[in-house]
């Protein structure tokens with residue numbers, strides 16, 4: 001290889017998803033040089049196959065439901081959703097799967113971009129195979145950050161890989177609604193995509209392995225989403241055991257218990273796996289296919305020059321948490337490069353403490369599920385003394401104004417020894433916008449006694465905060 005194919009940077013970043021972009025941006029702002037290596041689209045899953053297209057597919061249905069829930073306004077909604085226009089709007093949010101806009105942002109941020117597939121080749125070294133097969137050897141003076149994300153995990157169901165199932169990528173980028181869609185998995189993707197494609201014209205059957213949807217959330221959330229899906233005509237089967245899959249002409253056939261279910265497409269939405277295969281982790285003593293085991297500064301344990309940030313470490317697989325981790329990791333990389341002390345205690349500028357204590361998340365179903373921090377089950381498992389306070393959101397004036405017959409639930413998990421919030425879950429229409437207040441209360445460990453002074457404006461849905469406090473006081 002000629003010397004022209006060798007380059008040295010302070011930081012080499014594998015993967016230009018939302019996480020990798022943020023690692024590179026923050027280290028460059030900190031005075032270091034950085035190169036981003038990307039084999040597909042700059043911007044990653046979130047921009048092209050995940051958050052943006054999925055929420056664009058859902059938003060029209062949500063807007064119609066909001067208008068229909070207000071007497072008077074409902075009379076103005078006389079037609080059906082224009083599916084073609086919704087798909088066009090989705091396409092515009094993905095820039096038609098063209099990353100030119102993000103590439104120009106990368107250039108403007110002073111980050112070098114190298115197109116190709118990256119793999120580690122021993123300590124601080126990355127080899128990139130470009131689209132034309134040429135190789136570039138990159139050396140990192142200070143750090144290599146692996147931000148290669150995750151891919152859809154396909155469960156070991158006989159014949160499933162051979163039927164070419166939809167993964168979330170196909171479910172978010174499809175050009176038309178399949179007539180019948182079978183969905184395996186009732187977590188985030190399964191629930192959101194069942195709502196989306198049902199409203200856009202598909203007959204949807206949702207097959208969930210356990211006894212409830214969204215098993216990681218408070219049970220009231222899964223129950224409400226289940227009732228709503230069934231109300232809309234989605235055939236939800238709980239405790240479904242999918243044992244085999246095959247194609248029969250254009251149809252896909254799933255064996256579920258003693259039954260055969262037929263569809264035009266099947267979406268596999270059963271979770272993610274780390275994209276650590278084929279990236280040379282074995283050259284530095286790690287196991288391909290495993291999530292990268294990192295500390296709270298996102299440094300891979302035992303390899304101080306290597307960081308694993310975003311979906312690839314399996315801590316929290318959410319865009320905003322990947323970007324948060326990126327900010328913390330990049331701050332640690334810059335400080336260590338300067339020879340500065342990196343504080344590793346909770347809530348320091350270098351640690352991703354919120355991954356454990358205060359991760360906000362929204363499931364964009366109808367009702368929405370917005371949560372932060374610990375659920376009651378997690379508080380129980382952690383052995384923290386706590387009390388659970390629950391209140392129906394529809395009983396507050398702001399909610400009944402927002403939508404006729406507003407139905408929702410707010411659940412607060414209160415640490416009874418410190419009298420602070422451990423976690424909050426809201427289930428109901430438009431509750432996503434309530435979440436940041438809860439996040440601040442959990443992160444700030446705001447005492448309940450002080451929360452009484454955080455007076456919600458009248459008449460807004462935020463009055464639910466006051467009702468929760470009153471319920472807590474008894």
Ligand SMILES: Cc1cc2nc3c(=O)[nH]c(=O)nc-3n(C[C@H](O)[C@H](O)[C@H](O)COP(=O)(O)OP(=O)(O)OC[C@H]3O[C@@H](n4cnc5c(N)ncnc54)[C@H](O)[C@@H]3O)c2cc1C
Pocket residue numbers: 014015016017018019020037038039040041042043044045046049050051052054055116117118119147148149150168172189275278279309310311312316317318319320321322
């Ligand atoms: C359907 C769906 C909807 C979602 N909706 C939301 C949502 O509403 N809100 C939310 O917060 N999260 C959502 N998520 C999760 C979110 O998409 C991920 O958490 C986020 O994209 C992770 O970002 P990342 O940068 O860590 O990884 P990725 O976005 O996966 O980026 C990794 C990048 O690395 C590149 N890469 C991989 N290997 C190599 C290699 N060897 N060489 C070079 N490049 C490589 C990939 O091409 C990719 O661009 C959703 C996920 C799915 C599947």
Ligand SMILES: NC(=O)c1ccc[n+]([C@@H]2O[C@H](COP(=O)([O-])OP(=O)(O)OC[C@H]3O[C@@H](n4cnc5c(N)ncnc54)[C@H](O)[C@@H]3O)[C@@H](O)[C@H]2O)c1
Pocket residue numbers: 155184185186187188189190192207208209210213214215240242269270271272316317318361362363364
């Ligand atoms: N709104 C958002 O923020 C959003 C949206 C989509 C995805 N995401 C992220 O992406 C991640 C992946 O989403 P996901 O829905 O693929 O995973 P998930 O972990 O949320 O849900 C997977 C579901 O599949 C079920 N399951 C597993 N194997 C099964 C089988 N063989 N048969 C039937 N059911 C089975 C599980 O019980 C679980 O409920 C999420 O955990 C989340 O971090 C976030």
